[in-house]
Amino acid sequence: MLDATDAQDTLLEVKNIEVIYNHVILVLKGVSLTVPKGGIIALLGGNGAGKTTTLKAISNLLHSERGEVTKGSILYRNRPVADLNPSELVKTGVIQVMEGRHCFEHLTIEENLLTGAYTRRDGAARVQEDLDMVYTYFPRLKERRRSQAGYTSGGEQQMCAIGRALMSRPETILLDEPSMGLAPQLVEEIFQIVRDLNEKEGVSFLLAEQNTNVALKYAHYGYILESGRVVMDGPAADLRENPDVKEFYLGMSEEGRKSFRDVRSYRRRKRWLS
Numbered sequence: 001m002l003d004a005t006d007a008q009d010t011l012l013e014v015k016n017i018e019v020i021y022n023h024v025i026l027v028l029k030g031v032s033l034t035v036p037k038g039g040i041i042a043l044l045g046g047n048g049a050g051k052t053t054t055l056k057a058i059s060n061l062l063h064s065e066r067g068e069v070t071k072g073s074i075l076y077r078n079r080p081v082a083d084l085n086p087s088e089l090v091k092t093g094v095i096q097v098m099e100g101r102h103c104f105e106h107l108t109i110e111e112n113l114l115t116g117a118y119t120r121r122d123g124a125a126r127v128q129e130d131l132d133m134v135y136t137y138f139p140r141l142k143e144r145r146r147s148q149a150g151y152t153s154g155g156e157q158q159m160c161a162i163g164r165a166l167m168s169r170p171e172t173i174l175l176d177e178p179s180m181g182l183a184p185q186l187v188e189e190i191f192q193i194v195r196d197l198n199e200k201e202g203v204s205f206l207l208a209e210q211n212t213n214v215a216l217k218y219a220h221y222g223y224i225l226e227s228g229r230v231v232m233d234g235p236a237a238d239l240r241e242n243p244d245v246k247e248f249y250l251g252m253s254e255e256g257r258k259s260f261r262d263v264r265s266y267r268r269r270k271r272w273l274s
């Protein structure tokens with residue numbers, strides 16, 4: 001079993017980072033996490049917990065949003081990512097799939113996938129091989145390859161966004177909320193593909209998810225963020241069994257499944273107590 005604390009094969013290390021937007025809004029208040037080689041690591045938490053901000057801090061995308069890392073450090077293979085712009089980061093092996101998919105709507109699925117290969121200089125034949133590899137994992141994309149992306153379903157666009165990221169031959173994919181807006185069966189299908197890519201292609205994932213249930217089913221290790229802080233972390237199997245995680249994030253308790261309303265009032269109680 002992979003352990004996120006196994007320093008030997010560490011790819012990504014986020015060390016105690018603080019992020020401030022617009023010079024005043026403190027959003028991350030000391031977040032640390034590790035992605036080991038070959039890991040699927042889940043970054044969990046509710047709306048506004050700071051998941052997307054953490055991913056953007058890693059891929060150096062905060063500047064365009066007037067955000068900056070004001071404390072701590074982020075290292076990829078022991079190299080500070082602050083020295084790299086997003087395209088250099090892609091060449092280093094890290095790519096982010098943004099929340100909301102962001103396909104080029106007027107391009108076909110295949111044209112979208114090919115845009116993911118723009119940093120590569122290893123020739124058309126290798127790119128074609130990888131396109132075939134993407135179609136092996138996503139047969140739906142093969143069927144829809146001549147369709148304009150804007151006319152494909154939400155699930156197909158999510159697949160397209162992941163497929164496009166794969167075309168850069170990444171070592172690590174930062175995946176922001178892959179389940180967003182998708183039907184449960186499709187969410188499982190996408191997570192199953194994430195697992196396959198991890199096991200067969202060796203791609204590591206850091207995935208931000210509100211859907212704790214599905215994320216902990218497929219991830220090896222999880223970090224739970226609340227109000228910009230990591231409040232809990234551990235192997236996914238342990239988190240799934242943890243009574244607080246069950247209560248607050250899986251909507252279950254010792255007495256059985258709790259309603260969302262119960263959990264909400266419990267959360268309010270927890271806030272008053274803290």
Ligand SMILES: Nc1ncnc2c1ncn2[C@@H]1O[C@H](COP(=O)(O)OP(=O)(O)OP(=O)(O)O)[C@@H](O)[C@H]1O
Pocket residue numbers: 021022025027045046047048049050051052053054065066067210
């Ligand atoms: N560009 C920005 N300027 C100011 N505040 C921001 C900006 N982007 C995000 N925030 C604030 O930072 C906090 C964390 O947001 P973030 O998007 O990282 O959370 P999240 O965990 O990804 O939530 P969600 O699941 O809703 O996307 C929120 O309070 C949000 O309002």
